[in-house]
Amino acid sequence: MIERSVELVVQAPVARVYELWSDFENLSRWMRFVDRVTLDPDRPGYSRWRFGIDPLFVEWTARITRMIPLRLVAWESVSGLPNRGQIDFFPVDQSCRLKLTLAVAAPGGVVGAVVEQVGLGRWLDENIRADLVQFGKLVEESMSRDL
Secondary structure (H helix, E strand, C coil): CCEEEEEEECCCCHHHHHHCCCCCCHHHHHHCCCCEEECCCCCCCCCEEEEEEECCCEEEEEEEEEEECEEEEEEEEEEEEEEEEEEEEECCCEEEEEEEEEEECCCCCCHHHHHHCCHEEEEEEHHHHHHHHHHHHHHHHHHHHHH
């Protein structure tokens, strides 16, 4: 597995940042390659993920391994594409510093071949930073609408 961490300060209170992040079915709004996340109504803490671009998708089922409200959310896949991650929320004055850590195994098949050509480490670096920046913008825009 390749692991990467990215940090970002969002100009919003921790409670607002945590609220928006922990709405997992909304992650596709700001994570470019997440096609959808579906919560499992029969198993709290489990979700089904579809990731990629048409027609190249990989899927997995994930479970929350640790959740401390307003502090952190950690997860791992239990089937499909092997991955795990954690997001930490740190209050900084009236803002929130996020630290997102992801570990991913290269997918197989055509998707894996494409990612291998690009380089999984470089791809993760570029994309998790861009997605986190996009998330920060959405949070900050939501704050300005609430005023």
